[in-house]
Amino acid sequence: MRIEARNLDKHFRSVHAVKDLSFTVEPGRVTGFLGPNGSGKSTTMRLMLGLDSGGGETLYDGKKLSSHYPVTRTIGAHLDAKFFHPKRTAYSHLRMLGAEAGISKARVHEVLKLVGLESVAKKRPGGFSLGMGQRLGLAGAILADPQVLMLDEPANGLDPQSIQWLRDFLKHYASTGKSVLVSSHLLSEMELLADDVVVIARGNLIAAESMPAFLSRATGSAVVVRSPQSEKLAELLSAQGIASTTDGARTIVIPGQTTDRIGEIAFTNGIALSELSPRTASLEQVFLELTESGQEYRLGETS
Amino acid sequence: MIANLVYEWRRLWSVRATWIMTFVYLVITGLLGAGPLFLGDGEFGAQTWQGLYSTNANFLCLVMLSVVASQFFGHEYRYGTIRLTLTEFPKRERVLLAKTILLAVFVTIATFLGWAVLGVIGSIAPEGSIGTEGPGFSVNGGEPSELWQVLLFSFAYCLIAMSLTMITRNLALGIVLPLLTFSVIEGLIQLFANLANGKMDWIVDILPFVNGNAWLTNLPDSPNAGLIFAGWVVGLYLIGSAVFFKRDA
Numbered sequence: 001m002r003i004e005a006r007n008l009d010k011h012f013r014s015v016h017a018v019k020d021l022s023f024t025v026e027p028g029r030v031t032g033f034l035g036p037n038g039s040g041k042s043t044t045m046r047l048m049l050g051l052d053s054g055g056g057e058t059l060y061d062g063k064k065l066s067s068h069y070p071v072t073r074t075i076g077a078h079l080d081a082k083f084f085h086p087k088r089t090a091y092s093h094l095r096m097l098g099a100e101a102g103i104s105k106a107r108v109h110e111v112l113k114l115v116g117l118e119s120v121a122k123k124r125p126g127g128f129s130l131g132m133g134q135r136l137g138l139a140g141a142i143l144a145d146p147q148v149l150m151l152d153e154p155a156n157g158l159d160p161q162s163i164q165w166l167r168d169f170l171k172h173y174a175s176t177g178k179s180v181l182v183s184s185h186l187l188s189e190m191e192l193l194a195d196d197v198v199v200i201a202r203g204n205l206i207a208a209e210s211m212p213a214f215l216s217r218a219t220g221s222a223v224v225v226r227s228p229q230s231e232k233l234a235e236l237l238s239a240q241g242i243a244s245t246t247d248g249a250r251t252i253v254i255p256g257q258t259t260d261r262i263g264e265i266a267f268t269n270g271i272a273l274s275e276l277s278p279r280t281a282s283l284e285q286v287f288l289e290l291t292e293s294g295q296e297y298r299l300g301e302t303s
Numbered sequence: 304m305i306a307n308l309v310y311e312w313r314r315l316w317s318v319r320a321t322w323i324m325t326f327v328y329l330v331i332t333g334l335l336g337a338g339p340l341f342l343g344d345g346e347f348g349a350q351t352w353q354g355l356y357s358t359n360a361n362f363l364c365l366v367m368l369s370v371v372a373s374q375f376f377g378h379e380y381r382y383g384t385i386r387l388t389l390t391e392f393p394k395r396e397r398v399l400l401a402k403t404i405l406l407a408v409f410v411t412i413a414t415f416l417g418w419a420v421l422g423v424i425g426s427i428a429p430e431g432s433i434g435t436e437g438p439g440f441s442v443n444g445g446e447p448s449e450l451w452q453v454l455l456f457s458f459a460y461c462l463i464a465m466s467l468t469m470i471t472r473n474l475a476l477g478i479v480l481p482l483l484t485f486s487v488i489e490g491l492i493q494l495f496a497n498l499a500n501g502k503m504d505w506i507v508d509i510l511p512f513v514n515g516n517a518w519l520t521n522l523p524d525s526p527n528a529g530l531i532f533a534g535w536v537v538g539l540y541l542i543g544s545a546v547f548f549k550r551d552a
Contacts, residue, residue, distance in 0.1 A: 051390065083386060084384065087318050096310060096313040096317060097387060097391065140387065
């Protein structure tokens with residue numbers, strides 16, 4: 001199911017939290033939703049779900065969410081790890097959430113088993129850890145096997161094994177043709193997980209594109225070449241107006257170029273190469289570069 | 304709509320507080336009904352079945368029901384589950400309608416259970432303590448209420464509690480505000496009105512629970528009491544609904 005967010009806009013009194021935001025979430029792909037603290041990610045998700053009132057609209061396969069029935073087979077949302085009554089058992093919580101789609105008891109047990117909460121199904125979640133709360137929230141979201149999953153920071157509080165499980169699960173979920181929109185501060189995790197990214201800062205859209213396209217925006221992208229004739233290659237490149245820097249013996253770094261182009265030049269001039277590899281910036285580097293000026297709550301300098 | 308009702312039913316009965324408050328309501332109803340029959344020695348006046356069955360419209364009983372009524376929205380906002388509810392059911396008017404219907408169902412069940420308890424108490428009461436002559440004695444003061452009045456007043460009181468919770472988004476205020484108004488504030492206003500030599504009588508005439516109680520206990524000199532009380536109930540419900548529809552979840 002394709003999600004189309006159109007001109008989402010939200011004011012909190014004098015604060016313009018979300019500014020005319022438009023982007024799409026494609027089916028069969030995991031879309032990472034990134035932004036600094038206070039950038040408007042959660043507000044945007046609430047707008048998309050119709051929980052907050054504001055400008056713009058969000059269409060799910062061309063229709064508003066309220067036009068779909070059952071809604072829980074259309075979208076499953078997990079917005080906070082503590083959205084449950086502390087005295088309502090995990091099982092009862094899911095039974096309640098399964099009312100709209102007529103979810104069976106067997107399916108509730110199946111989902112509890114899937115997220116690893118089967119042994120505490122009859123326990124009250126008031127004493128759950130943050131990670132267990134996340135699992136219960138995720139269980140609620142996937143209960144009706146919806147076409148769209150919308151998850152706000154689902155990896156917070158999870159241990160490494162659970163994070164890996166979540167990554168595999170979401171990738172598999174998207175691979176069945178469903179849409180996954182997931183926000184996270186764990187950029188290294190998002191780099192492994194997301195096919196597309198939507199990046200916002202101070203409520204403004206910074207980027208909405210595929211992960212490779214986003215990473216290629218970094219000023220730090222370069223080609224690394226190791227060759228016994230590295231000096232000669234550097235001279236040839238220089239003659240063609242391509243700048244390079246040496247990086248240790250026999251190694252040069254050529255910013256802003258592709259391996260195809262450099263390989264072709266080396267081959268044409270009969271230069272043997274020991275290594276030809278791209279050096280792409282990490283998601284964290286690109287994210288920091290692009291959102292540096294858009295941080296809502298700036299940190300102080302460390303000495 | 305059926306799904307909304309199933310959701311609300313499961314939400315209501317899957318927390319222990321609902322069961323506990325219902326149980327406490329029944330215990331208090333039983334004690335209030337039994338007290339004059341077993342301990343009063345006739346000093347409260349002659350009792351009849353109608354008088355006995357009007358016991359659970361007493362303020363102490365209604366406070367217990369209002370706790371559950373406040374939880375219809377209070378728990379949702381307190382624990383953030385309103386966002387789960389409104390994601391599952393984006394049409395808020397249906398959510399409100401389902402909650403209102405379930406509140407009516409809950410109050411009806413509790414009231415009938417209360418009458419069942421009172422029926423048992425009446426049947427084991429000392430012989431001769433319940434008569435058939437006249438309307439009988441009411442723990443609410445005034446004349447004993449008809450059964451439909453008990454049911455309607457209980458629902459109205461709970462609707463006020465739920466409406467105040469919708470407006471304030473605060474579980475405690477939904478319980479405490481009607482309780483304080485009923486038990487303290489209106490009494491103080493009446494006291495000041497008496498001291499003001501009739502200049503403040505118009506305020507007393509429009510107080511919600513003064514009128515509600517007048518209607519409940521069939522006071523003959525308050526012909527419009529029922530309408531004024533209904534005005535308060537409907538007014539608060541409409542304000543609460545507007546707030547629920549308009550505010551961010």
